[in-house]
């Protein structure tokens with residue numbers, strides 16, 4: 001199994017990634033397999049599917065994650081072009097701020113169903129979004 005080598009990722013997150021790949025995070029399906037008595041194995045966020053590692057990490061909030069990842073890529077690319085063509089670089093704080101602000105704006109403005117507050121977006125967008133029982137339409 002390959003390990004993630006990225007100096008920006010703290011050791012505790014690397015450990016989380018490693019445990020996730022081995023299905024060693026305490027999602028309900030894995031707890032059930034180990035004999036833990038649970039009321040339900042359904043995802044506590046959406047209640048639409050069993051809470052497996054795949055569901056918890058990828059499926060449950062897939063649309064939100066895809067938006068964050070692609071908007072991040074967009075601004076990284078935009079910064080690259082700024083450096084190449086204007087000989088200027090924004091720097092990490094501005095890039096991260098643009099990603100945070102624009103992802104929020106675009107999800108709220110382009111989705112017909114999401115209506116997150118800025119506070120929800122900053123504190124826990126996945127839970128806030130799943131409680132609305134909606135689908136994200138990137139339109």
Ligand SMILES: [Zn+2]
Nearest residue numbers: 043045046060
């Ligand atoms: Zn879910």
